Amino acid sequence: MLRLSCGDSVLDLNPDLGGSIARFTHKGADVMRPTPDDATDVLQSSCFPLVPFCNRIRDGKFVVEGHKVQLSPNLGDSPHTLHGQGWRNAWRVVEASASRAVLSYRHGADEWPWDYEATQVFELRDKGLRVYLNVTNLSRGHMPAGLGFHPYFNLTDQTRLKAHVDGVWISDDEVLPRNWHAGVLFKDWTHGDALKFDKLIDNCYTGFHGRAEVFEGQNLTHVLRASPDCHWLHIYVPLGEDYFCAEPVNHMPDPFNQPNSGMKCLKAGETRMIWMDIALA
Template sequence: MVRLGNSELNVQINPQGGCLMAATFCGKPFLKPAPVGCFPLVPFGNRVAGNQFRFRNQTHVLKPNTKDDPLYLHGDGWLAPWLVVEESQTHVRLAYEHQASHQSPYSYRAVQIVSINGNTLNLGLSVENRGEIALPFGLGFHPFFPRTPQTRLRAPARLFWSEKTGHLPDTAGPVPDDLNFAAFNHLPDRWVNNAFAGWDGTAQIDWPEARMTAAISGDALFPHYVIYAPEDQIDFFCFEPMSHLPNGHNLPELGKLTILKPGDKLSGGITLRIDEMRD
């Protein structure tokens, strides 16, 4: 376990999966504690319908990578060991290399940087296509946040995607009232697993019971996010900045996935600034 710490923030990172296992502000958790608080999404996030996609006249097949989901899920990085390349009290750089196999056509090198500065947590992620062909790539982060009865979220978006069988996006339309986070709103008391598009890259989470707030900002690479809040586990929710839509491989314009030729790179990051809530 790698530990970063200063007078305000303490973060624990597990090189297995490149996962943040715990993160606290003045002793109060702002990520849901282990088993996982946040993990990287690389070489793309979420699922691909039918475990296959067609790109440049070639069909590429994926194989399930977990026991619980029939679809290849969230890429490879979250399930694999990362190498600690640099480490200090406030900064760690991790690297992961993946070779194409029967499970995935992707060959790449990913680098994740986690750093703290005062009350700010910075997460950076990059990927380089080290394969022999061009493929569509994407990046994202999958943080699990504590959820309390008074937790509220603000995260403006223009479009909402309904969910269909297989936890895949169905159709795009206006954002429904109970999931409209243009202004602060509470999460509804129901199953939520939806993609949003047209995010402006700013969000805020308030935890009034803990007198704590998190201001989130994402690079321009991340115009989408997914909210996951299962109705049978009400102690957390996920707010997942992503460069692309789930199942982008099978959507128009590749759902904003980025085509990387061999040797091309893609990078982006998010920051979380944690503060005490003001009256």
């Protein structure tokens, strides 16, 4: 475990568990859902990186420039490969100081037939955190690349979320995007709405302006901001749990089967980068 501190804020990182955030506190209070001490799965963490793609790829199959790719399932019995490779592997500590750390993950071509290197930079502040995530194509040919963050926040009956979006992808029974709905569906995030709901929320919202606000009742508690190319916000609110996820990403789920999905191809040596801020009110 790697610990950073700045003023009243403390950040614990777990490089071995998917390069994840294990805990983020301010004045001893948890800003994010804390990771259990005995956690062995990155899905128990406070936040983990999505690289080199976000969310699901249908049946793990796609074709890019003649490459027929078949990825193995990596979450339970679902056939749809999820979130890339970074979250399922250990990261290396490249640099660490009192309030800043750099983690790196190097991937050698395998069933994902491209070499790449991903880097996370954590910068802790007294009342906030900024994280940078980038990926560099180390292969000779073009490599598809997308990025995102998967933060978990604490949830109560009073927790509300406000984020400007213009529509939502309605998911099918396999949590893959089926069709796009303009405007509000069930929850009006643009004007602020309660996160607790009587149905599972696991959807990708479009037209995200890069800012989401979290409230407890009427009190703003923290603000999530993301880099300008994160036009999508994936919101996950499971039934009966005490957490929710608001994931800024730079492409939509199942990107190889949708037009204008946000997925891009990197030339040899090219880098793609995003960032996320969590600021305390």
